[in-house]
Amino acid sequence: MVYLLAVAAGASFVIQQAVNSNLRAEVGSAWWAGLISYVGGSLSMLAVIVLLREPAPTGRMIATSSLLSWTGGVFGAIYIAVSILLLPKLGTATVVALIVLGQMLGSLVFDHFGLFGVPVHEVTAARLAGAACLLLGVILIRY
Numbered sequence: 001m002v003y004l005l006a007v008a009a010g011a012s013f014v015i016q017q018a019v020n021s022n023l024r025a026e027v028g029s030a031w032w033a034g035l036i037s038y039v040g041g042s043l044s045m046l047a048v049i050v051l052l053r054e055p056a057p058t059g060r061m062i063a064t065s066s067l068l069s070w071t072g073g074v075f076g077a078i079y080i081a082v083s084i085l086l087l088p089k090l091g092t093a094t095v096v097a098l099i100v101l102g103q104m105l106g107s108l109v110f111d112h113f114g115l116f117g118v119p120v121h122e123v124t125a126a127r128l129a130g131a132a133c134l135l136l137g138v139i140l141i142r143y
Contacts, residue, residue, distance in 0.1 A: 014096055020080065021087040030084040037080055038073070068116070090142075097138040104131050 024033040087095050111121040
């Protein structure tokens with residue numbers, strides 16, 4: 001079941017890319033399209049918080065958290081902006097394939113070194129072969 005949930009999240013990612021690209025063309029700006037996407041996402045998260053009656057973080061929680069932990073939106077904005085800009089030029093399949101490849105390569109590094117507190121999972125020949133297959137997939141999808 002969790003695997004299907006991850007697949008569904010991947011499919012929603014493709015939908016997001018397509019609608020953001022359409023919005024870019026309609027409003028004439030990748031930056032406005034990205035902001036509108038983030039506002040919609042923020043409102044959706046707020047609705048879930050209210051629905052689930054999630055308690056707000058306390059001042060102590062905020063004060064003891066790492067400044068780096070608060071930068072996720074910056075990296076999300078980079079991802080959204082690049083996707084919106086590249087999708088019309090490269091097509092959905094190529095952009096998604098390249099993003100997945102980047103995610104896989106980044107994930108291998110994070111796993112291997114345990115960056116940002118993720119559990120260590122060392123790079124193995126099999127994991128490298130999987131990343132190489134993704135690279136081959138990008139090449140095949142592009143041509």
